[in-house]
Amino acid sequence: MSKLTRRKLLTVAAAVPAAAQTPAGTTAQDWAKAAREANQRNGELLGGIKIPIAVEPATIFKA
Amino acid sequence: MQGFGDDIFFASIAELNTRLRKKEFKAEELTKAFAHRLETLGPRYNALALPLTKTALKRAKSVDDELKRERFRGPLQGIPYGAKDLLALAGHPTTWGAKPYATQVLDETATVLNKLDATGALLIGKLALVELAGGGGYRFPSASLFGPGLNPWDVTRWSGGSSSGSGAAVAAGLVPFALGSETNGSILTPSAFCGVTGLRPTYGLVSRHGAMALAWTMDKIGPLCRSAEDCGLVLQQIAGGDPLDHGSAAKNFYYAPQYARKFTDLKFGFSPADITNAEPDARPVFQAAMEVIRSIGASMVETALPEFPYAALSGIIISTEAASIFEPLITSGGVDQLADVKQAEGLKAGLEIPAKDYLKAMRIRSILKQKYRELFSNVDVLIAPVRGTIAPKVTEPLNGSPVTSGMAQLVTAGNLAGLPALSLPCGFVNGMPVALQVAGPPFSENMILAIGREFQNRTDWHKRRPKV
Secondary structure, three states, X not given: OOOXXXXXXXXXXXXXXXXXXXXXXXXXXXXXXXXHHHHHHHHHHHHOOOOOOOOXXXXXOOO | OOOOOHHHHHOOHHHHHHHHHOOOOOHHHHHHHHHHHHHHHHHHHOOEEEEOHHHHHHHHHHXXXXXHOOOOOOOOOOOEEEEEOOEOOOOOEOOOOOHHHOOOEOOOOOHHHHHHHHOOOEEEEEEOOOHHHHOOOOOOOOOOOXXXXXXXXXXEEEOXXXXXXXXXXHHOOOOOOEEEEEOOOOOHHHHHHHOOEEEEOOOOOXXXXXEOOOOOOOOXXXXXXXXXXXXXXXXHHHEOOOOOOOOOOOXXXXXXXXXXXXXXXXXXXXXXXXXXXXXXXXXXXXXXXXXXXXXXXXXXXXXXXXXXXXXXHXXXXXXXXXXXXXXXXXXXXXXXXXXXHHHHHHHHHHOOOOHHHHHHHHHHHHHHHHHHHHHOOOOOEEEEEOOOOOOOEOOOOOOOOOOOOOOOOHHHHHHHHOOOEEEEEEEEEOOEEEEEEEEOOOOOHHHHHHHHHHHHHHOOHHHOOOOO
16 A cells, blocks of 8 residues: 555545536536436336336335 | 554454453453544544444443453454444434534434444444435545545545445454445445455345435445454344334344355356456456356356346436435435535436336336346356456546446346345455455355355455555
8 A cells, every 4th residue: 555645635635625526517407407317218218128017016015 | 451463453353252252351452442543543544433432432341341250242242343324323423424414413223233232342433434325326435524435555546435434444454343334336345445345235134223214125234344254243143133124024144154055066157258347457356366266166157147227227216215215305405515416416306206217117126036036046146346446546536337248237236136245355456456246145145155255265365454
């Protein structure tokens, strides 16, 4: 392992402040749109899969 | 006070317990030494969420009284440990790694912590994690109230997520073992990146009561340790039915690798594509590790995972369940306090997933579980790299792997099917650890632990230590 130095720690700390997490030009709206589109794509992908009508969801309810 | 050398911080649970029973040192002394190390070095890796030294030392005194009276409670008696800070400890902060919950104090203690307390294990600290265990999908390792989990093998690299503090703390010898949780890779990934041995138990084997819920149908609690043997000892204590956990399988677990089937009677499923899918520098390491697996004596059977849209299934299921769980956080606007913008927006978008998509995913999951039952009638376990790469730099965005061939999706598949899996350190690439996983059918923990133990009898990767 490379030796931990104060400079290295400062480099790490400086590199990841919360404000720097989003790449330049990417806004919260962009992430929201991307997340919605990903969910929609996933839904469409699953919607295209044909399964027997008798298949129940893998959830368990115990009364 | 007993002066401890470095070896003690990397000793196995069995060795520590034996030395406690022989009265070579007291539980109080051992606890003080580990707690001091965790408090001093934990922040170096952003691994420590909350030190619990005072309460642990108080409890250690009562454990010493029991040991003095030769009232033995099992192999974890007097052993210090850490727990991911999504496990509630009554009266103490439980942050779930997220700013909106930074001051949260719950009035119940997680079942697993109560079970460990009953056996005399000593909780010396809560350990850091990715905020909300990664719910919503994070973009950077820094998605945590505690900052990015730093890897003891190279602090410019990530310790993995979401059990980032658990992986780093075990790797750096700050705790003999730690508890983590996994919904979709959160035990296996930090175990692989940090070079420790981690066990994801079968869904339902370990109670999640008192643990933050991320996805009810996928969450599991499990140990990160120095060896497969230690994982077995911890699992034996934390497993068992719990009426307070609706997903509980109401089964116990007794660690008995000596009764596992002969290796020569077993069939190990593998895919040659996993070697070529790995990053080039890692290929010879995985190749050599597979040769060790082959030398164990089981039949090696080329196997393919059943074809499913694994990422889409896990994406829909986890997003829908997480959004429902965190609906109050989302609708109140508190979600915007999360460190990772992508994660906050991912959680919000989860609320809009149509019921038809979630139910379709869960219906396909029923078929998936059946397909894996069929697969395990042909092979006994599946063996593949946990991740084909080393830990990324903490400044790099986490883009996920585009590889889907071979068993590249075994982590997600195993989580969807509720399968147990063991992460075994199997070598180093450019100074960073990599690992193989052994996944088996539900409740096959003794078999996969026996295979892990045999692998670790033939290798010493799990004994390597980072310079701390």
